[in-house]
Amino acid sequence: MATAAASRRTVRINGCVAAAQAAKYADVDVITAYPIRPYTATMMALAQMVANGELDAEYIVADSEHSQLSMAHGASSSGARVFTGSSGVGVQFAYELYSPISGSRMPVQMMIADRTLDPPGDFGSEHTDALSTRDMGWLMGWSCDAQEAFDNHLLAFRIGEDPRVLLPQMVCQDGFFVSHITADVDLPDTGQVKEFLPPYKHPYPLDPRHPVSHGPQIMPEQGPPLQLERARAMEGSVPVIEQAHNEFAQIFGRKYDPWLEEFMTDGADVVFFLQGGHGVTARYAIRHMRERGAKVGMVRMKTIRPYPTDRINEVLSRFKVVGVIETNMSLGCVSSGGVLYSEVCGALYESATRPLVLSFMAGMGGEAIVLKEFYWMTQKMLDVQKRGGIEKRTHWVGFEE
Amino acid sequence: MATIDIERQMLPMLGSPNTGARFYNPDLPEGEPFVPGHRTCAGCGPSIQYRMTSKAAGDNTILVGPTGCMYVANSSYLCTPYNVPWAHTQIGSAGSFTAGVAAAYEAMIRKGKWKGKFPNIICEAGDGSVSDIGLASVSGALYRNHDCLIICYDNEQYANTGIQASSRTPYGGMTTFSPPGPKVPEAKTLFPKDLGRMMAAGHPHCYVATASVGYPIDLMNKVRKALNHRGAAFLLMYTPCQKGFVYETPRSIDLGRLVVECGMFPMWEWDPAKREYDYSFRPQNMRGVADYLKLQGRFGHLHAAHIATLQKFANGQWRMMGVEIPQALMDAENPDAHVGMAAAEQAAAIAHTV
Numbered sequence: 001m002a003t004a005a006a007s008r009r010t011v012r013i014n015g016c017v018a019a020a021q022a023a024k025y026a027d028v029d030v031i032t033a034y035p036i037r038p039y040t041a042t043m044m045a046l047a048q049m050v051a052n053g054e055l056d057a058e059y060i061v062a063d064s065e066h067s068q069l070s071m072a073h074g075a076s077s078s079g080a081r082v083f084t085g086s087s088g089v090g091v092q093f094a095y096e097l098y099s100p101i102s103g104s105r106m107p108v109q110m111m112i113a114d115r116t117l118d119p120p121g122d123f124g125s126e127h128t129d130a131l132s133t134r135d136m137g138w139l140m141g142w143s144c145d146a147q148e149a150f151d152n153h154l155l156a157f158r159i160g161e162d163p164r165v166l167l168p169q170m171v172c173q174d175g176f177f178v179s180h181i182t183a184d185v186d187l188p189d190t191g192q193v194k195e196f197l198p199p200y201k202h203p204y205p206l207d208p209r210h211p212v213s214h215g216p217q218i219m220p221e222q223g224p225p226l227q228l229e230r231a232r233a234m235e236g237s238v239p240v241i242e243q244a245h246n247e248f249a250q251i252f253g254r255k256y257d258p259w260l261e262e263f264m265t266d267g268a269d270v271v272f273f274l275q276g277g278h279g280v281t282a283r284y285a286i287r288h289m290r291e292r293g294a295k296v297g298m299v300r301m302k303t304i305r306p307y308p309t310d311r312i313n314e315v316l317s318r319f320k321v322v323g324v325i326e327t328n329m330s331l332g333c334v335s336s337g338g339v340l341y342s343e344v345c346g347a348l349y350e351s352a353t354r355p356l357v358l359s360f361m362a363g364m365g366g367e368a369i370v371l372k373e374f375y376w377m378t379q380k381m382l383d384v385q386k387r388g389g390i391e392k393r394t395h396w397v398g399f400e401e
Numbered sequence: 402m403a404t405i406d407i408e409r410q411m412l413p414m415l416g417s418p419n420t421g422a423r424f425y426n427p428d429l430p431e432g433e434p435f436v437p438g439h440r441t442c443a444g445c446g447p448s449i450q451y452r453m454t455s456k457a458a459g460d461n462t463i464l465v466g467p468t469g470c471m472y473v474a475n476s477s478y479l480c481t482p483y484n485v486p487w488a489h490t491q492i493g494s495a496g497s498f499t500a501g502v503a504a505a506y507e508a509m510i511r512k513g514k515w516k517g518k519f520p521n522i523i524c525e526a527g528d529g530s531v532s533d534i535g536l537a538s539v540s541g542a543l544y545r546n547h548d549c550l551i552i553c554y555d556n557e558q559y560a561n562t563g564i565q566a567s568s569r570t571p572y573g574g575m576t577t578f579s580p581p582g583p584k585v586p587e588a589k590t591l592f593p594k595d596l597g598r599m600m601a602a603g604h605p606h607c608y609v610a611t612a613s614v615g616y617p618i619d620l621m622n623k624v625r626k627a628l629n630h631r632g633a634a635f636l637l638m639y640t641p642c643q644k645g646f647v648y649e650t651p652r653s654i655d656l657g658r659l660v661v662e663c664g665m666f667p668m669w670e671w672d673p674a675k676r677e678y679d680y681s682f683r684p685q686n687m688r689g690v691a692d693y694l695k696l697q698g699r700f701g702h703l704h705a706a707h708i709a710t711l712q713k714f715a716n717g718q719w720r721m722m723g724v725e726i727p728q729a730l731m732d733a734e735n736p737d738a739h740v741g742m743a744a745a746e747q748a749a750a751i752a753h754t755v
Contacts, residue, residue: 056404073494074465078506206488
């Protein structure tokens with residue numbers, strides 16, 4: 001590894017470029033692009049790499065996100081390593097393709113830089129775009145900064161293409177907060193990536209020498225086994241994810257818990273539960289509040305599909321109050337707030353020491369969650385702890401006293 | 402970066418297109434990439450076309466099947482009729498999925514990940530897929546000039562969903578979404594979308610031609626020309642549907658010739674390099690549209706005026722091809738030259754059982 005270490009370098013790039021760099025290191029064969037902010041910067045970077053001859057890939061400018069994803073499906077079905085991406089309403093324009101891609105077990109990789117849906121359709125980050133596809137059979141998780149985004153893209157290729165898994169991956173990052181904030185990113189040596197990520201080899205590609213039929217019409221009684229197989233692939237990815245993270249740590253020297261990041265949870269009574277870039281602000285706020293004596297911490301979920309039910313049960317049961325920061329909308333849902341509340345409560349139902357759970361609608365419209373709001377939310381959690389019960393399930397932060 | 406040159410296939414033309422040996426030709430390839438055992442209807446035009454097309458293409462071929470009859474009726478789980486790789490894709494993804502396959506092979510061969518001649522990549526999409534829901538997807542693939550062939554097997558309706566009107570359903574065509582009634586006696590009121598010419602006009606590098614199951618050798622040669630063309634190609638193929646057109650099952654090939662002879666389905670090729678249409682294809686006869694319409698229950702409700710309207714449409718097609726129109730066909734633009742379809746009531750009764 002002596003030579004490998006020699007060509008490692010640290011560059012200052014944003015989350016979009018970090019994702020593009022990861023695709024380049026993975027030596028993708030086909031890239032399908034369609035413009036929508038903010039993820040566009042990833043495709044701009046890749047277009048330049050292809051134009052410069054740094055990356056040998058077919059770069060296709062699609063006619064829509066629907067076409068982007070069907071091209072990715074076709075290319076992956078033929079045996080190529082494929083990279084695509086989108087944001088906001090673009091993610092939803094392609095919605096039809098998510099189930100066929102995971103159903104045919106094609107490990108397409110999709111980068112998502114979140115954007116609000118319409119309305120409001122602004123450039124800010126809300127996770128509703130990607131979360132609305134969470135049950136379509138894609139591996140899915142959020143990165144909180146550019147380095148983690150780079151790493152998660154490599155990890156996702158490795159996990160999704162594993163013959164025990166063969167599932168597509170959505171590697172998500174917050175629009176702006178991650179996608180357009182520059183940070184120092186450690187870029188590895190290509191030899192390290194080769195060691196970590198074997199070439200993509202689908203067992204049954206569309207190859208004229210070994211004819212196969214993909215996705216024929218089926219009778220109702222033939223459906224359940226296929227669905228069960230896909231469900232098992234998702235469940236079966238759990239040990240593969242853990243193994244990949246261990247090997248990643250050995251090769252690249254960065255050790256991640258694949259499921260949850262715990263921050264200052266020792267001795268905490270109340271914790272925030274969230275995904276993505278707001279975790280960075282939360283760390284700062286928590287440090288500050290700890291100095292003032294509040295026993296607050298954070299649990300940041302890194303992988304939402306497959307959902308780490310047992311880990312969440314085990315970890316969150318240690319606390320008295322959990323405050324879920326949604327950054328997504330699920331209109332008319334269990335909590336009249338976001339989707340994470342019910343996912344958290346579902347995992348905690350079997351716990352003997354269930355914490356009280358409340359949900360915060362914060363960061364909506366892609367607004368930053370400022371320190372003042374973290375303090376306010378912490379106070380709400382402490383009030384709940386003191387009262388021994390919640391006041392209401394969902395608080396819209398900034399709209400209440 | 403060292404890249405590997407891509408070797409492309411070059412398929413020979415078959416003898417005697419259009420004249421002479423229409424049904425037997427010693428050059429005909431023996432291979433059958435599309436084998437029996439599927440569930441299409443007897444006399445199914447699209448599946449006759451499918452067999453001819455895949456025969457012409459040979460074994461180094463990949464087929465793409467967007468949702469439609471050639472997916473639903475052909476492919477049953479654990480038993481499909483394709484001897485070459487085949488993949489289903491969504492009805493709106495005809496061009497895009499195909500483009501993905503083509504792009505994958507460009508990259509994989511160039512990067513040494515797959516060795517062999519570039520395969521024929523053929524998409525078999527229905528007219529609903531190409532002219533309606535997947536139009537942008539197909540246009541995108543043709544525009545970007547992927548080395549592939551997109552076929553629209555045109556049965557002028559959504560057939561596998563139970564006969565609904567598409568943009569290719571002709572004026573006067575009865576479907577379950579365009580039924581005739583006292584207020585709309587002619588059934589479909591719009592003329593069909595001019596799909597072939599749209600594709601020719603809008604895609605600078607694309608080989609485009611029309612073909613019909615009535616002329617098998619011509620059809621197979623156009624398939625080969627399209628596959629030999631380096632880049633994107635589009636073929637619009639007339640493929641009658643016994644179930645939706647409501648005709649006697651053995652007459653599929655007859656209809657494939659009558660539709661050309663009556664001028665309702667013009668045969669031409671578009672040369673993208675010269676930017677010219679080739680209208681040299683001539684059917685053996687020219688005849689009035691009534692000869693074609695009267696064989697089909699879907700036109701059984703038409704009044705004399707509607708038949709005259711279709712004759713005007715057909716004459717317009719002849720004129721566009723620069724063909725001199727015989728006086729008899731000019732006279733047939735007059736409603737007085739026609740009587741309503743004699744079998745109107747009978748045909749409606751058949752159609753209602755569909």
